Amino acid sequence: MKLRLPLVPTLIALAILAALFVFLILPVGTVVLSAFGTDGHFTLHHFVSFFEQSLLRESFANSVIVSVLSVFFASMIAIPLAYFTVRFDFRGSILIQTLGVLPLIMPPFVGAVALQLIFGENGSINLLLSEWFGFKIPVMEGLTAVVFVESIHYFPFVLMNLTVSLRNIDGAMEESALNLGSRGFRLFRRVIFPLAMPGFVAGAALVFVKVFDDLGTPLVLGTTNMLAPQAYLRITSVGLDDPLGYVISFIMIGFSIGALWLSALVLKGKDYSTTQKGGNSIQRRKLTTAQAFVAYGWIGVVLLVVLSPHIGILLLSLASVWSFSVVPDAYTLQHYASVASNAGGMVSNTLLYCGLAALIDVVLGTAIAYLILRTKLPGRQWLDYLASAAMAIPGVVLAIGYLRLFKDVTIPFTDTLFTQTWVLIMIAYAVRRLPYALRSCMAALQQVNISLEEAAESLGATKASAIRRIVVPLMAGGILAGFVTSFITAAVELSATILLTTSESQAPMSYGIYLYMQSVAGRGPGAAMGVLAVLIVALGTYASHVFVERTSALTRSRQVDEDEPPAQLETETKNVRPAAFAGVIGTNEAKVTS
Template structure:
């Protein structure tokens, strides 16, 4: 059948080779089977009556007539919006100070600013409770010295604080890049007309950096909107993602309301992506810089230096507070109703290494396989889109990037509905196999690897490929010996991003884990953190998770830097 279809596809694909067509069909099949099908199953179930079959809007009517669900909807919007605002207040000073001034340690500051991303946010929630909770360090000190307490972590405010601290690096990275790409002549022109200070920042600098800010803010909104474990660990259940999870796990996959909530999550994720694009539509942010670009860096005066360093240190202490508290908790014998632990021990680490080695092994295996799948798909999609004239190739890019709009809990529910009814010869449901967790992680992180591969391939001149083909090399050999080696830096960067983010993923995997033997590290963390007695070992496991992801990231960065040096030497 495939042999009869290939000639027609080749004619439609404007001289595409058989290998390119087969690759495109295989990628499309993967996306349809492991992304489109599970999402479609969720969408279909949301519009079916409870008995199954037919079409109905009653489920959505019930959703909007149920006070709990309506409150959860507004709570999710509130938490997402406020998290973007607080994350902006954290990221903006760091980005502006390091981009505007000659600031010693700017690279270290930006590196430390990304550290929160390599720890699951729900682990940070437990740590933040120890520092800022009702009986946490800060409030105990305030109570002793000033007889006041501040509800930092009460209800939705606690979720906002934890999420903002965890996800603000998305804004920091994008905003810093945007500030460094501003044409300084625009700033100089404004200054020559008398614009300076806050007015210069408000009217010239920040508007020119708006694309970077909007990109980061949209990511924060989407990630917070579909986060599951953080609200649950803070005992905040009246939000959409926790409600979807609770409906499916407590009532079952036959309950339509879990699917209705999932559809609402998808729709608002798509709307947030559309809104970020619409906000920039019709405006021109292009500049004409050559070479360096970026803001004109200024030297700090004595007063400015004190203010700048004070601001940066205060922000870094806040964003690194979860890591500090988690480290203390991992060594603490008892830490309750006191500013610091009563005593310290290594017993938690011993318990973790004895009982939780399987979590670490599974995490490395799952995240490594998922990242490898993402790289293979990312390179293939990038090549098909940028180097061929295959009809419909752009839809491969759109399909892969659509995973950004699918919340993890929705994908997990979709996998259960799609694959639980399919059984192996021994009766084991397909959805309970560990490989399904790998596929879910790969789909969730594919957009990150894809964008890195796109950027890498765009920097490879087509003349190099043409030269190889003129010397008699086949397209496959050119890809293997020329294109892929020149893309190594981008490939490694994509692998790092996919691996690091897959290693701390919980929203999708929590729906698919059937036993501790197949559980990844984040699932083990979640189980430990459920009870006060398990939080010491859970903290130790969390520190191990941070070290594991950081070490893999560091090693990959070394490999990237080595590749760049070799490439520079060859040139």
């Protein structure tokens, strides 16, 4: 029996596969092949050369150590914060969780500059400690500074995932442990935390991958003896023909994929499911006065530390003089005026690149989600695998692959090299952020019952019309969440940007901030641009939350209407076409009865 595939879904799937092949598989494959030889000759000589150089061996060890330590300290921040806000009933828990996510909306390399001003050798904290107690804390020196910055910036990944897992724990499990005499830390260690392990492992794996791949933070802090800075420096100084740059890139890919694989292996074969029924989640308990004092004190200190980059960058953006003092000696708005007059193009470039990239991501994410969940195409799951693989590819590696693959490609009918256009920057943003949009679109489509499409088609709507007028509007919340996530994470991307930007006229804000931060004189305007970047990201996030809340409220109100008594429902809906199918059915009339 010959297998007959639907034409349109097959063509869409092939087009997506072609795009992923050209802009993800081929560039990464080029990097891998270049690491193992040139001109088609396989060799391990490049890897031998890598391990023969002490600087590269040191960089390899430093990257692993910094990533592991960042996961450890990020967990030390996130675990108590998640447990306190989920486990105990006290005022401000939602606000605390919201503030705890704020570090993600600031580029980590911007936070590094701010933390130098607060915790550096002559920063605010050390000046106070030296004056009051006669000692300083060398937290912003060398690799310690990188660990400190990365832990503060990326701990929200652990916080968000762990909070969700803690909320999903069946309260009966805790009650049973309490009845058997388990209390305090023993209860947390033996029952609560093991049940929340999937969320913790997912967050920890993301922190490891992000830290291992980060380029901007080490560069801003002057720490180049790590893999990502070494890959960047070798490609920019030696050139695209340097094999060691590709070896470093291959090692970075291997460790990123290995971290994600190991996180899945840790959870494999273990059952973390519970029999939780509606509302029977882990019970909130009231804090005693002593417990409340300790909890609020500890949370206050943590929030002050994790929000210090925002405080520092805001003060720096307003400071005319800030040197060897706890706070700026004088304030000015000149830095913002300088940004408005000199860097307006960078702001518009950011909005253009990130907006187009996010739009591409939600279109591809929606299409892939539909092909996977609504069609029977053979091998359709590979679309998910390939798109999600972009999460494990470091930005600097993808950029190196683009430069190598497209180095001789010109724009049709022109002599302009493809690698000299802003289009490649936008494509890199889209490829790197596709997994975020895809996950949001998949989750949204899974909540749309297929019976709605079938009902629309049975009443005369075409497949395309049902998707456009039924499926997409019902997925609107998830699509918008994917768009905003892609946009805000692309807006702070530096790893790929710094390699693909060839002129200041095409530079986005992240590149402009990096350039400003290279000199003391430019740090004021750089901080002002950093504040603008944070505001753009924050406003986008807030707008998405408002939209999602309104969509949820509308959905709930419709659900209430659907749950009305049959007699009343029949009276109100008799001879009325269902609102969900308005404009889809055309001339078909649907009579709703109970």
